[in-house]
Amino acid sequence: MLTSLCLVAVCHLASGTDIPEMPVWYTSKTPYPEPLYTVYPEPPAGFSLINIQHVARHGSRGLSSRDADDLLMQVWLQAQYEQALTPLGLQLGADLMEILRIHHDIGYGQLSGLGRTEHKAQAARLLERIVDASALEDLEREIHVIHSGRSRAIDSGTAFIDGWLQLRPQDESRFLEPVADEHTVYFHSAEGSEGYADYRRGERVQQVLSYYESLEQTEDVARAIVEALFTKDFIQRLDGGAYWFVALDDDSDVIESSFDVAMAVYDLFSIAINLTEEYAPDFLAYVPEETRMWLAFIDDADSFYGRGPGFADETISFELAGNLVSDMLARTNAVAQGESTEFATVRFTHAQALMPIAAWLEFPDAHQGADPAVPFSYENNPWRAARVAPMASNVQWDVFQNGDGEVLVRVLWNERIAPLGRGCEAYFEGFYRLEELNRCLGS
Numbered sequence: 001m002l003t004s005l006c007l008v009a010v011c012h013l014a015s016g017t018d019i020p021e022m023p024v025w026y027t028s029k030t031p032y033p034e035p036l037y038t039v040y041p042e043p044p045a046g047f048s049l050i051n052i053q054h055v056a057r058h059g060s061r062g063l064s065s066r067d068a069d070d071l072l073m074q075v076w077l078q079a080q081y082e083q084a085l086t087p088l089g090l091q092l093g094a095d096l097m098e099i100l101r102i103h104h105d106i107g108y109g110q111l112s113g114l115g116r117t118e119h120k121a122q123a124a125r126l127l128e129r130i131v132d133a134s135a136l137e138d139l140e141r142e143i144h145v146i147h148s149g150r151s152r153a154i155d156s157g158t159a160f161i162d163g164w165l166q167l168r169p170q171d172e173s174r175f176l177e178p179v180a181d182e183h184t185v186y187f188h189s190a191e192g193s194e195g196y197a198d199y200r201r202g203e204r205v206q207q208v209l210s211y212y213e214s215l216e217q218t219e220d221v222a223r224a225i226v227e228a229l230f231t232k233d234f235i236q237r238l239d240g241g242a243y244w245f246v247a248l249d250d251d252s253d254v255i256e257s258s259f260d261v262a263m264a265v266y267d268l269f270s271i272a273i274n275l276t277e278e279y280a281p282d283f284l285a286y287v288p289e290e291t292r293m294w295l296a297f298i299d300d301a302d303s304f305y306g307r308g309p310g311f312a313d314e315t316i317s318f319e320l321a322g323n324l325v326s327d328m329l330a331r332t333n334a335v336a337q338g339e340s341t342e343f344a345t346v347r348f349t350h351a352q353a354l355m356p357i358a359a360w361l362e363f364p365d366a367h368q369g370a371d372p373a374v375p376f377s378y379e380n381n382p383w384r385a386a387r388v389a390p391m392a393s394n395v396q397w398d399v400f401q402n403g404d405g406e407v408l409v410r411v412l413w414n415e416r417i418a419p420l421g422r423g424c425e426a427y428f429e430g431f432y433r434l435e436e437l438n439r440c441l442g443s
């Protein structure tokens, strides 16, 4: 009795409600919160694992491009030249030098040591989850590897496979050559995504983001950050247009205001927590406590409209995730019908896929669009990038079949049981009949 109760209790905890708490000012660059429990509900007797469908964001990384570090260094050097640094501002210089050095060593947009660790550990937990599966021992059943084509995604796949082979070296020949497939895992950059690109850069999104930037609270937060670093005269010159700092690698990345400085400081804080294995300095000292929530909110709003649920009256910000779901369904059906010998397909991509698929599948708190007349806020919407798509976030389907050919799919989100939306009826908690998934998720 205790065992079954304990299992039920743990399963409930592993059902997506045991998300480890993290600082409320973490957003899309949150390192992966490993599940507190990895005990899952099992399928009924007679069902055995036949296939796994997996898609994950790359692991923790450095800055995606040379911007916040380079730009802030330019601002700092100008302030130093004008003797316009506060004592904290003086300290910032050494930390900027260190973060620039780290990026020189690992490269911009690259996986960090923590990122590799995250994916190696995910492979180990997946194997632990399916350890009794007889199909795992059928070395003729191949494993497909798909990525976005960008190095951090490719390297995440390599780390995942390394983690897998450390435990099962006999599987080396099962992993097929990794291939890039933008259509299914990088659909916002693939052919046919022009409508999304127009939306992402279009007036509707820019208007709502400009609205947030215009708010008095944004001004107050920016001032609190810059006044801790620079003299008032320097800040007045900065906001008066006296300077125009441009990123060396991309002239669209500029700092020309206190707001730009504040977001750059926040970006460095956000990325430093991805670089713990590189001993990156802690930028939290430069983000006063009273500013953190609002900066996180501004960052989340950009992700929410850019690749999350977006506006409630349209689906353009996430509808292309249907390409990925269709691929997962097609492969599952092919194996169930005996038309494919794949054991698993593992995919490695970006927030641009994991945020939209969470909205498309209508996972809890991941899909509520914003009323066009009432902009997204932390008060009116539960969406948080740190929970929806942290680094290495993932969706996994464990596919089971019995002797009668019936198929059940265990749906996991960030390695926890998660209920699907879109009217999908669960067979029981965490499990869906494949025919139900074809009905509620099929195109």
Ligand SMILES: O=P(O)(O)O[C@H]1[C@H](OP(=O)(O)O)[C@@H](OP(=O)(O)O)[C@H](O)[C@@H](O)[C@H]1OP(=O)(O)O
Pocket (backbone or CB within 6 Å): 028, 029, 057, 058, 063, 064, 065, 303, 306, 349, 350, 351, 352
């Ligand atoms: O704010 P940055 O420039 O880091 O934004 C990145 C995206 O990172 P995110 O903001 O989603 O944390 C990055 O997604 P990732 O999953 O690869 O980390 C994306 O690839 C990169 O192009 C930037 O997105 P943007 O929409 O081009 O600003």
